[in-house]
Amino acid sequence: xxxxxxxxxxxxxxxxxxxxxxxxxxxxxxxxxxxxxxxxxxxxxxxxxxxxxxxxxxxxxxxxxxxxxxxxxxxxxxxxxxxxxxxxxxxxxxxxxxxxxxxxxxxxxxxxxxxxxxxxxxxxxxxxxxxxxxxxxxxxxxxxxxxxxxxxxxxxxxxxxxxxxxxxxxxxxxxxxxxxxxxxxxxxxxxxxxxxxxxxxxxxxxxxxxxxxxxxxxxxxxxxxxx
Amino acid sequence: xxxxxxxxxxxxxxxxxxxxxxxxxxxxxxxxxxxxxxxxxxxxxxxxxxxxxxxxxxxxxxxxxxxxxxxxxxxxxxxxxxxxxxxxxxxxxxxxxxxxxxxxxxxxxxxxxxxxxxxxxxxxxxxxxxxxxxxxxxxxxxxxxxxxxxxxxxxxxxxxxxxxxxxxxxxxxxxxxxxxxxxxxxxxxxxxxxxxxxxxxxxxxxxxxxxxxxxxxxxxxx
Numbered sequence: 001x002x003x004x005x006x007x008x009x010x011x012x013x014x015x016x017x018x019x020x021x022x023x024x025x026x027x028x029x030x031x032x033x034x035x036x037x038x039x040x041x042x043x044x045x046x047x048x049x050x051x052x053x054x055x056x057x058x059x060x061x062x063x064x065x066x067x068x069x070x071x072x073x074x075x076x077x078x079x080x081x082x083x084x085x086x087x088x089x090x091x092x093x094x095x096x097x098x099x100x101x102x103x104x105x106x107x108x109x110x111x112x113x114x115x116x117x118x119x120x121x122x123x124x125x126x127x128x129x130x131x132x133x134x135x136x137x138x139x140x141x142x143x144x145x146x147x148x149x150x151x152x153x154x155x156x157x158x159x160x161x162x163x164x165x166x167x168x169x170x171x172x173x174x175x176x177x178x179x180x181x182x183x184x185x186x187x188x189x190x191x192x193x194x195x196x197x198x199x200x201x202x203x204x205x206x207x208x209x210x211x212x213x214x215x216x217x218x219x220x221x222x223x224x225x226x227x
Numbered sequence: 228x229x230x231x232x233x234x235x236x237x238x239x240x241x242x243x244x245x246x247x248x249x250x251x252x253x254x255x256x257x258x259x260x261x262x263x264x265x266x267x268x269x270x271x272x273x274x275x276x277x278x279x280x281x282x283x284x285x286x287x288x289x290x291x292x293x294x295x296x297x298x299x300x301x302x303x304x305x306x307x308x309x310x311x312x313x314x315x316x317x318x319x320x321x322x323x324x325x326x327x328x329x330x331x332x333x334x335x336x337x338x339x340x341x342x343x344x345x346x347x348x349x350x351x352x353x354x355x356x357x358x359x360x361x362x363x364x365x366x367x368x369x370x371x372x373x374x375x376x377x378x379x380x381x382x383x384x385x386x387x388x389x390x391x392x393x394x395x396x397x398x399x400x401x402x403x404x405x406x407x408x409x410x411x412x413x414x415x416x417x418x419x420x421x422x423x424x425x426x427x428x429x430x431x432x433x434x435x436x437x438x439x440x441x442x443x444x445x446x447x448x449x
Binding site: 046049051076077078079080082083084086088090093094103104107108109110153157 | 343346348351355356358359363364367
C-alpha cells in the first residue's frame with residue numbers, strides 16, 4: 001500500500017470545533033485528496049507528514065508504520081522521510097536556491113554554505129534547470145522557479161513518498177498548466193508514491209489515479225482506481 | 228580625568244556582562260512566551276516586564292531583600308560559599324541585567340511570533356531536530372528583532388543608575404559606573420569631569436539607538 005490512513009482528530013480554534021475522521025487506503029502511485037477548502041485536506045496531509053498528531057488511528061506510508069496510537073508509534077516528522085511541497089513553497093528566504101536545495105543534506109546546527117552540497121544537489125539543479133539562479137534568493141525567482149526549487153529541496157533526500165499541498169494554486173493559469181505537465185513527467189520518471197491535496201478539478205483529472213473525496217472532515221467517496 | 232576612563236571601562240564591563248546574560252535569559256524567555264501555551268502566560272509576561280516600569284529604587288530594594296547578606300538568597304550564598312554580592316561589580320551586573328531584561332524579552336517574543344510557522348514545518352520535514360530548527364530556521368528569521376532588543380538592553384544597562392547605586396554603591400574604581408560617576412562629579416562640583424562623562428554616555432547611546440533603529444526598521448530587500 002502506498003498510503004494507509006485511518007485517523008481521528010478534534011481541532012478547536014477560533015470558537016469553532018472541527019472533527020477530522022478520515023480513512024482511506026491506496027495502492028496507486030498517484031493519489032489525490034479532493035475537496036472544498038475547510039474539508040480537512042491540509043490537516044490530513046499534516047498528520048501524514050507528522051506535523052499534526054492525531055488523537056487516534058494509524059498511518060502507514062509505503063508499508064512503514066509512521067503513526068499507530070494503539071502501539072504508541074509516533075515517528076517524528078524529521079524521521080518520516082517524506083518529501084513535502086508546501087502550498088506557498090516555504091522556501092527559506094535568507095538562503096540561496098542552492099542552499100535551500102542542500103538544506104536536508106546538511107546535519108547539525110548550521111545551514112549549508114553557498115557552495116556546499118554534493119552531486120545530488122548538482123543533479124537536481126540541472127534537472128530543474130536552475131543553474132542560472134542557483135546563487136539567487138527565493139524572492140528573486142519566478143513562480144515556476146520557486147516551485148522547482150521547492151520540489152528539488154523535497155526530493156534531494158530521496159524520500160519514501162511525496163506530499164503535495166495545493167501545488168499549483170500560487171501560479172497564474174498559464175504557468176499552472178505548464179507546471180502540471182512538468183510535474184507529470186517528473187512523477188513518471190521518479191516513480192515515487194505521491195499524495196496531492198487540491199480543490200482544483202484539473203489537478204484531480206490529471207493526477208487522480210486514485211481519488212479520495214473529502215467533505216466536512218470525512219471521506220465521502222473513495223473511488224476505485226482509474227483503469 | 229583618569230577616573231572618568233576607569234568609570235567608562237567599568238560601565239562597559241557591567242553592561243557587557245548584563246547584555247551577554249540577557250542574550251541567553253531574555254531570548255530564552257521571549258522564545259518560551261512566544262511558543263509555549265500555558266495558563267498564566269500573559270501574567271508571567273507582565274511580571275517579567277515589571278523591571279521596565281518599576282522605579283529603579285524599588286528594584287534596588289527588592290534586590291537587597293533577595294541578595295543582601297540577610298536576604299534569603301544572599302544569606303545562603305554567604306553561608307555556603309562565602310560569596311557576597313552587595314557593593315561588588317557583580318552586584319551591579321545583576322542590577323543592570325534585571326533592569327534591561329524586559330527589553331530583550333519583549334523584542335525577542337515579538338520577533339519569534341513573527342516567524343512564519345510554515346518555515347518551521349518545512350524545517351521539521353526536512354529532518355531538523357528542535358535545536359537545529361531554532362538555530363537554522365527560527366533564529367535567522369528573528370535575529371533582527373532580537374538584536375535590536377539586545378542593543379537597547381545594552382544602552383539601558385550602560386545608563387543604569389538607581390538600582391546599581393542601591394545594590395553596588397559608589398566605590399570609585401570598583402563599583403562606580405559612568406552614570407554614578409556623573410552624579411558624584413556634579414555633587415563635587417567637578418564640571419569638567421561631568422561634561423566629559425555626559426558626552427561619552429550620550430554619544431554611546433546615540434550610536435546604539437541608531438543601530439537598533441536600523442535593525443528594527445523595514446527590511447531592505449537586497
